[in-house]
Amino acid sequence: MSAPTEETVRVLSVPERGESRILDGDWVDDGFDVAVEPSAESAAERLRRERFDCVVSGYDLRESDGLELLRNVRDRDPGVPFVLATASGSERVASEAVAAGVADYVPLGQRETDDDATGGGGDPAPVTDGETLRTRVRAAVKRVRDRGEGSERERDRRRLETLIGNLPGFVYRCRNAPGWPMEFVRGESEPITGYTTEELASDAVVWGEEVIHPDDREQAWETVQAAIDTGEEFEAAYRIRTRDGEVRWMWERGCLVESTVDGTAVLEGFITDVTERKQYEAELERRNQELEAFTSVVSHDLRNPLSVAKGRVELARERHDDPDLDHAARAHDRMETRIEQLLTLARNGERVTDTEPVDLDAAAARCWSGVATDDATLDADVDLTVEADRDRLVQLLENLVRNCVEHGSTGSRAESGDAIGHGGDAIDHGGDAVSVRVGELDDGEGFFVADDGPGIPDGVRDQVFDAGFTTAADGTGFGLGIVSRIAEAHGWTVEAVDGADGARIEVRTEPAA
Template structure:
């Protein structure tokens, strides 16, 4: 290597080191025998020692035997599977202070002018991510508990009340009983919507290829659409949880019929990265569009106000973005983007 090449390499190394020193993550480089040849300031700060104390020592001297063994297993798996990078999660142990959860990613690299292969790694404090995961787990547990209470403590008395109503109808005829039946139906709808809303906050775990037009027609048959008409113009196949996609479409169809009238026309069509559901009803005033997805928001005295909230939850569970605008016919148009399209 000539002097000019050495100077260029030295400049490159200084530039890379400047970049590494600006990172919030800890970075290290070691030789094949595990000797530390470089750590950035963040690594020393996380470990709670001076950089000079780390250089020249064995990387495994600074971790527990359990962590060292986990890293060895991951390196063996990398060799066996032909991977260039590996990662483990473990408890990072400062010299003084409490251990905290960390993620380490590492892979081989060329060290020095002799072409010797060592390893570089990046360590990230994932305490905040773990905290959010635990909080999400607690929220899901509370939602499941709530769903159980709604399902048991509300549905069971309602079933008893509906049974008593049928017995009363056998003994007497009264228009008041029809009002009671309508109240029971509304309570049942509220309970169903509350259960759906509580359970739709969980992320979708598995998806399948779903023909959007076929599932739209299936949903149309499952909803009381009166004299409404459907234009299933979508040609897409999307990756989705089929059951939850049906909930989304059924709620949008029901919403269109309830607010657009019995003769409303509903269209489901393609977007570049998703799909839309539109109608030719009265539309949604621009000033109200931010509020329509709030649970309990409704302009229909007979509505529960949960339908569009369920739509938003289903979209979020898939990682989609939902927005509302005016349709070409002046009605409402719900657009779903970020959809995995086949």
């Protein structure tokens, strides 16, 4: 017997007692792989160990009968067809077998004709028991396999219908010919285009000639053809005109699946409405252009006159010992600081794309060396690594630490101009020195910067990160605004909370559980 193949029918056969040897395997050909067991008990044991396509059993078995084995098989695996082939059967046996779920009942020792076996016409020809059994077993296995394939196809169809029903768009199948005439459309085409799936899948509406915007047709065609030529999937964005004349943006993704008899390629893909995304991108581009114009004005039109003024004041201070000139020089320094903060605030809104693991304690130490801290102390013994843009993380910490030092100190802040309720960056105070602590959040999803000063008033906690918000007459309110922009650029959140001893700003780098 040849080795089993994917199409081979694996059969477990249990012969009857007596002289009939047909179930010992004499009936098989190359399409069968038959294992023979001498009893119902050994057959049941083998079925527990191995998988068979069909069980063929006699009725009069050793120590049992075929009906008992049939019921055993039905209980264990209802999907395996069971053929009862017996020379000692009766109408009662046949009836009980049918009631128990037998796939076929074959009385042995009777002569069939081809007409009996196949139901066809023509001259009757004798058919042996072996031929009959082969035919009946193949038919029983085929019925089960066909049902299985049909069920699988039905499950696939239902899964596809569910998937399509949940997609914000529609799937299609079309010929890769001018106009992209569609043969199949399923999904939410009408809410998007105004055309039903039936209209798009017929000659009533031609997608590439009547729906795609005239100005985008050539580009869309070239994009798809370029991808097909390289054997890749294609993606295309283009405008359409809906049935009502509205212009909307589509995003399409698909691939070449086959070619027709005449050589025309067939495409399958998915189309969805991205109009809102396109509008958002256009608005973002407009705002970015405005921001670039603003930073250009700040950088050029304010810096240049300020540089001239600073130079003049320095020359005057060299010639004259006048306290008013000292005040003017400090005012120029504050103005320069505020210009830098404005530019920083504008630029830090850009999304962070290149990050690296950064040790928070090292970043805190670096920021501390860059901030005028007077007698303030830093506690940053924290074992936390943050995925961030290193320079922008340091800048965030600098602004938080500066706010702590200026806000938390109890001395005079006449020159401050940026801390909440006190002003900015220059520090000229005595009084008790502030203690600044950098630590990890309890849930490990971020970090905090806290001080032991008077804290942030409850009424302004929701406003402290607004650019320009300050309670000081000479404050700019940009420090914590910069913190907020840097955090947002990383995808983080920042919040002012009530600390144990003073102000506490929490930066959450991961979503809260």
